Amino acid sequence: MRSPQEEAALAVVDRMKEGWQKLDGELILSLFHDDAVMQSMMKEPYRGKAEIKAMLDGFFAVATRVEMEVLNRRVEDNVVTLERRDHFTARGKSGVLPAVGIFEIEDGLIRTWREYYDWGMYERQIAD
Known part of the structure; x- marks a missing residue:
């Protein structure tokens, strides 16, 4: 049985997933602490909402579809792990x-988000 803290952490991540699928950068951004850190592990981290917003704006300028197919979802205390296949255009x-x-959740918001994927695989799929 999950604790209330774990249920709350899952709800934040589920809402974030919804934001990506709706291509709603404002919704996604609203789920971060002001001084949050988001990092695709092969790149430098985005620190704070301004840098995260710039990254989201850049991505949504070229993306027209994001669907997160969740393969495994795990929560322990305030940490949520999602194993996914992201379908995108x-x-x-x-x-x-x-x-x-x-995802590390604190006070109902994302404090840190670390992403692990093959950046080269993404680039090859969208190359001209």
């Missing part, structure tokens, strides 16, 4: 990207 090209996201 960006720059007019469709692809699938396996990924794992680790």
Whole structure:
């Protein structure tokens, strides 16, 4: 049985997933602490809402579809792990990207989000 803290953490991540699927950057951004950190592990982290917003704006300028197919979802205390296949369309090209996201939730908001995926695989799928 999950604790109330775990249920709340899952709800935040489920809402974030909804934001990506709706291509709603404002919804996604609203789920982060002001000083949150988001990092695709092969890149430098985005620190704070301004940097996260710039990343989201850049992605949504080229993306027209994001569907997160969750393969496994785990929560322990305030940490949620999602193993996913992200189905996307960006720059007019469709692809699938396996990924794992680790979310640390604090006070009902995302404090840190670490993403593990193959950046090269993504780039090859959207290359001209």
